[in-house]
Amino acid sequence: xxxxxxxxxxxxxxxxxxxxxxxxxxxxxxxxxxxxxxxxxxxxxxxxxxxxxxxxxxxxxxxxxxxxxxxxxxxxxxxxxxxxxxxxxxxxxxxxxxxxxxxxxxxxxxxxxxxxxxxxxxxxxxxxxxxxxxxxxxxxxxxxxxxxxxxxxxxxxxxxxxxxxxxxxxxxxxxxxxxxxxxxxxxxxxxxxxxxxxxxxxxxxxxxxxxxxxxxxxxxxxxxxxxxxxxxxxxxxxxxxxxxxxxxxxxxxxxxxxxxxxxxxxxxxxxxxxxxxxxxxxxxxxxxxxxx
Amino acid sequence: xxxxxxxxxxxxxxxxxxxxxxxxxxxxxxxxxxxxxxxxxxxxxxxxxxxxxxxxxxxxxxxxxxxxxxxxxxxxxxxxxxxxxxxxxxxxxxxxxxxxxxxxxxxxxxxxxxxxxxxxxxxxxxxxxxxxxxxxxxxxxxxxxxxxxxxxxxxxxxxxxxxxxxxxxxxxxxxxxxxxxxxxxxxxxxxxxxxxxxxxxxxxxxxxxxxxxxxxxxxxxxxxxxxxxxxxxxxxxxxxxxxxxxxxxxxxxxxx
Ligand SMILES: Nc1ncnc2c1ncn2[C@@H]1O[C@H](COP(=O)(O)OP(=O)(O)O)[C@@H](O)[C@H]1O
Ligand SMILES: [Mg+2]
Numbered sequence: 001x002x003x004x005x006x007x008x009x010x011x012x013x014x015x016x017x018x019x020x021x022x023x024x025x026x027x028x029x030x031x032x033x034x035x036x037x038x039x040x041x042x043x044x045x046x047x048x049x050x051x052x053x054x055x056x057x058x059x060x061x062x063x064x065x066x067x068x069x070x071x072x073x074x075x076x077x078x079x080x081x082x083x084x085x086x087x088x089x090x091x092x093x094x095x096x097x098x099x100x101x102x103x104x105x106x107x108x109x110x111x112x113x114x115x116x117x118x119x120x121x122x123x124x125x126x127x128x129x130x131x132x133x134x135x136x137x138x139x140x141x142x143x144x145x146x147x148x149x150x151x152x153x154x155x156x157x158x159x160x161x162x163x164x165x166x167x168x169x170x171x172x173x174x175x176x177x178x179x180x181x182x183x184x185x186x187x188x189x190x191x192x193x194x195x196x197x198x199x200x201x202x203x204x205x206x207x208x209x210x211x212x213x214x215x216x217x218x219x220x221x222x223x224x225x226x227x228x229x230x231x232x233x234x235x236x237x238x239x240x241x242x243x244x245x246x247x248x249x250x251x252x253x254x255x256x257x258x259x260x261x262x263x264x265x266x267x268x269x270x271x272x273x274x275x276x277x278x279x280x281x282x283x284x285x286x287x288x289x290x291x292x
Numbered sequence: 293x294x295x296x297x298x299x300x301x302x303x304x305x306x307x308x309x310x311x312x313x314x315x316x317x318x319x320x321x322x323x324x325x326x327x328x329x330x331x332x333x334x335x336x337x338x339x340x341x342x343x344x345x346x347x348x349x350x351x352x353x354x355x356x357x358x359x360x361x362x363x364x365x366x367x368x369x370x371x372x373x374x375x376x377x378x379x380x381x382x383x384x385x386x387x388x389x390x391x392x393x394x395x396x397x398x399x400x401x402x403x404x405x406x407x408x409x410x411x412x413x414x415x416x417x418x419x420x421x422x423x424x425x426x427x428x429x430x431x432x433x434x435x436x437x438x439x440x441x442x443x444x445x446x447x448x449x450x451x452x453x454x455x456x457x458x459x460x461x462x463x464x465x466x467x468x469x470x471x472x473x474x475x476x477x478x479x480x481x482x483x484x485x486x487x488x489x490x491x492x493x494x495x496x497x498x499x500x501x502x503x504x505x506x507x508x509x510x511x512x513x514x515x516x517x518x519x520x521x522x523x524x525x526x527x528x529x530x531x532x533x534x535x536x537x538x539x540x541x542x543x544x545x546x547x548x
Contacts, residue, residue: 163397173380182363182395
């Protein structure tokens with residue numbers, strides 16, 4: 001019983017962090033129909049930067065997201081203007097090619113500048129845990145979860161309470177309808193891409209503490225994030241949250257009752273089963289079947 | 293007020309509009325009729341800037357707007373309600389209407405004022421404020437779409453088939469609203485399949501076919517044109533106005 005509670009609590013903590021990482025990917029897809037394969041590379045880029053800043057200054061890695069988030073916002077905005085805006089109107093597969101290339105470039109740059117070695121930021125609380133009754137929750141995991149929830153709440157606020165957010169949702173739900181009220185497609189897309197990239201600021205900082213990484217780790221991360229987003233429904237934020245929770249739970253439950261080796265496999269089996277029943281994912285809308 | 297001269301436009305493969313001339317005088321209601329595929333919706337799309345004309349001139353109050361972006365054209369006081377899919381289905385009715393004021397979002401007082409004006413004119417915006425637009429009926433959606441385009445207090449409203457899919461009661465509501473707006477000084481350019489309704493509402497009529505304007509005149513002159521009467525009004529009596537039987541044969545003739 002304690003094992004079960006422990007596994008579920010840990011699974012939800014991990015799921016919260018996955019949710020943050022996947023939110024940017026699904027947001028970008030929702031607005032622009034761009035599948036940003038470089039999202040994993042953005043995470044590793046931030047993790048590397050965080051690691052280096054932590055190493056040089058000793059400032060807490062998760063706190064460093066205060067620096068990396070605006071940096072990634074700007075990075076995303078520029079990347080959209082210079083790179084992704086050029087493929088506007090092309091198919092989603094074109095975006096896969098372009099952003100995959102982008103990911104390779106980032107990986108190459110990191111290989112040269114940071115070296116092809118595993119890194120991990122280890123702040124003082126790295127090996128400590130909070131004890132709640134019989135279960136213990138690693139402090140890093142808890143802090144990561146809290147940071148992720150704070151960012152998701154902020155994202156929710158921006159999307160529902162600000163004009164920028166309204167414009168982004170409008171463009172997601174009905175691009176031509178958005179154009180009719182004066183929401184510029186390019187400006188909105190650039191903002192959505194920038195916000196989607198900014199989520200990797202916090203996500204990457206958390207990653208640097210919770211998971212050892214090296215430049216090529218982005219393959220691993222993007223496949224996980226794509227899995228989450230496909231499971232939840234491409235473009236759906238609630239879908240990303242639920243998909244991330246399922247991945248977190250699948251990993252910890254399998255690791256507790258089966259073996260660590262099986263934990264990722266179980267998640268992909270869940271995805272396949274769900275997609276057989278609901279090809280559009282848990283929360284995904286069937287393409288353009290709405291009547292408005 | 294609005295003037296199109298020799299407008300040519302298309303969607304990539306060939307020209308859909310092949311030299312369209314059109315005038316809308318201030319405070320009139322002009323109704324474009326014509327078979328399916330004649331290019332009626334395309335005319336509205338080039339005016340609102342969603343589609344760029346490849347040649348020809350479009351001007352509003354003497355100012356060229358053919359090369360402007362959709363938001364610049366909105367700022368000139370031209371708003372459009374398209375044939376379908378105008379609203380944001382997962383947003384509330386209130387938020388949909390508020391989005392109509394996206395361009396004046398920085399001026400909160402004005403936004404508030406316009407919202408109050410719209411709430412008064414189109415009561416459904418108040419009664420269904422919290423419901424998602426995707427859950428409304430066709431008639432309610434039309435009202436919200438029109439309400440949304442009032443947020444910019446437009447000088448010219450473009451309406452694409454406002455009667456599409458509406459039951460008689462909603463139809464009367466929409467027609468009443470169009471009349472009210474016009475009486476308040478707004479110029480209206482609408483496209484209608486329901487020729488009786490459209491020309492009945494309008495002061496001026498325009499008949500389009502095969503990407504060209506075939507006939508213009510006052511609404512009653514167009515309605516009484518013997519050819520138009522037999523083509524679109526189904527003769528003296530009997531078949532449904534604008535129904536498939538009356539529009540059918542012309543569609544092929546107009547094939548673009
Ligand atoms: N988005 C589009 N892409 C390509 N062709 C289009 C598009 N929209 C309309 N057309 C074509 O343009 C012609 C005129 O269409 P439209 O203006 O919608 O006609 P109407 O509104 O008079 O029925 C039709 O032949 C139609 O197939
Ligand atoms: Mg049409």
